[in-house]
Amino acid sequence: xxxxxxxxxxxxxxxxxxxxxxxxxxxxxxxxxxxxxxxxxxxxxxxxxxxxxxxxxxxxxxxxxxxxxxxxxxxxxxxxxxxxxxxxxxxxxxxxxxxxxxxxxxxxxxx
Amino acid sequence: xxxxxxxxxxxxxxxxxxxxxxxxxxxxxxxxxxxxxxxxxxxxxxxxxxxxxxxxxxxxxxxxxxxxxxxxxxxxxxxxxxxxxxxxxxxxxxxxxxxxxxxxxxxxxxxxxxxxxxxxxxxxxxx
Numbered sequence: 001x002x003x004x005x006x007x008x009x010x011x012x013x014x015x016x017x018x019x020x021x022x023x024x025x026x027x028x029x030x031x032x033x034x035x036x037x038x039x040x041x042x043x044x045x046x047x048x049x050x051x052x053x054x055x056x057x058x059x060x061x062x063x064x065x066x067x068x069x070x071x072x073x074x075x076x077x078x079x080x081x082x083x084x085x086x087x088x089x090x091x092x093x094x095x096x097x098x099x100x101x102x103x104x105x106x107x108x109x110x111x
Numbered sequence: 112x113x114x115x116x117x118x119x120x121x122x123x124x125x126x127x128x129x130x131x132x133x134x135x136x137x138x139x140x141x142x143x144x145x146x147x148x149x150x151x152x153x154x155x156x157x158x159x160x161x162x163x164x165x166x167x168x169x170x171x172x173x174x175x176x177x178x179x180x181x182x183x184x185x186x187x188x189x190x191x192x193x194x195x196x197x198x199x200x201x202x203x204x205x206x207x208x209x210x211x212x213x214x215x216x217x218x219x220x221x222x223x224x225x226x227x228x229x230x231x232x233x234x235x236x237x238x
Contacts, residue, residue, distance in 0.1 A: 001174075032218035040225070047207060047228035048158065054217055059224075091158060095222055099173040100160040 002027050002094045006103035012111045013082045021106045023075045023092035029055075030072050036096040039068055039077050042105075043088040051090075052077065084110055113137040115208050115229040123202075123236050129195040133208030133229055140189050141166065146211025146223045147191040149182060151204040152231070159204075163211055164191060198236045205231040 003026040013019045029036045035055035040048040050059040052068035055075060065080045079086055087110055092103040119131035133147070140147065148163035162172035164182045172180050181194040195202060211223035 034218040034222075036219070036222055038224050047209075047231055048225070049228070050224050050226060053214070053224050054222075093158075095224065098160075098171045099175070102158040102160070104157045 001099055002029075002096065002101050004092055004094055004101050004103040006090075006092055006106050008106060009104070010107045010109070012109050013079075013086075014111045015083060016081055019079045019082050019086075019108060021077045021090050021092075021108075023070075023077070023103050025073045025075075025094055027096075028072045029075075029094050029096045031096060035071050035075070036094060037068075037070070037075050038093045038095055039066075040091045040093060040102075041086075041088050042091065043085075046088075048091065079108070082108070082110070113210060113227050115210065115227055117206060117208050117229040117232040119232060119234070121233055121235060123198055123234060124238050125199055125236055126197055129193070129198050129202060129234055129236070131193045131206055131208075131232065131234070132190050133192070134188070134190045135210075136189070139186075140184060140191060141186040144213060146213065147182070147184060148209045148211050148225065149193045150207045150209055150225075152207070153201075153204040161193065161195075161206075200236050203234065203236045205233050207231045 005024045007022045037055045039052040042048040056068045067078045089105040114136045116134045123129045146163040149161040164170045179196045184191045208229040209225040210227040212226040213223040
């Protein structure tokens with residue numbers, strides 16, 4: 001299985017500032033011109049929702065404050081100008097091969 | 112907008128079978144090409160992919176659960192189901208059903224993301 005490792009575990013952020021989350025995979029997720037790495041946000045008490053697909057593409061309705069970057073085994077989710085509604089747990093997920101595997105999650109909270 | 116809703120017993124005894132259903136509304140489970148999936152989350156922990164059934168009926172399961180898990184579609188009820196045999200306390204989790212949407216033009220015929228999720232249902236394994 002591809003192991004996904006996220007850091008940090010917890011990320012306190014001041015509203016208006018930026019935040020970055022790192023995700024590393026045990027094998028390259030690059031294949032046929034795409035990085036099969038997605039980001040999901042699970043707000044408190046809710047189901048996860050898709051934020052970013054194939055590494056850097058924002059899902060429909062996701063604010064442009066969210067951006068994904070990286071390639072191969074190293075990826076980053078950046079949140080510019082954090083807002084209160086951004087609190088929750090962020091997960092990266094590799095979609096290259098089954099079994100699909102998730103990172104352990106990064107909890108973003110407001111200071 | 113498709114909506115998913117899990118249902119099933121909230122308490123299962125050890126060694127017995129966990130059975131959950133996911134009702135789909137706002138669209139037919141047999142139309143389109145989707146990956147009908149199950150994902151679980153133990154309390155306070157991360158997400159674990161259990162498996163999926165493609166609209167064609169082809170299944171794929173997490174090898175860690177493969178010998179115990181079955182996913183099936185019931186087109187007459189517009190729902191899909193999860194069966195997990197011989198459960199233990201380690202199977203206690205919130206279970207989510209989700210729809211996997213395969214986009215076109217992204218280099219892989221088997222790539223999909225989860226575009227709709229159920230609200231999740233807690234299943235506790237305890238005697």
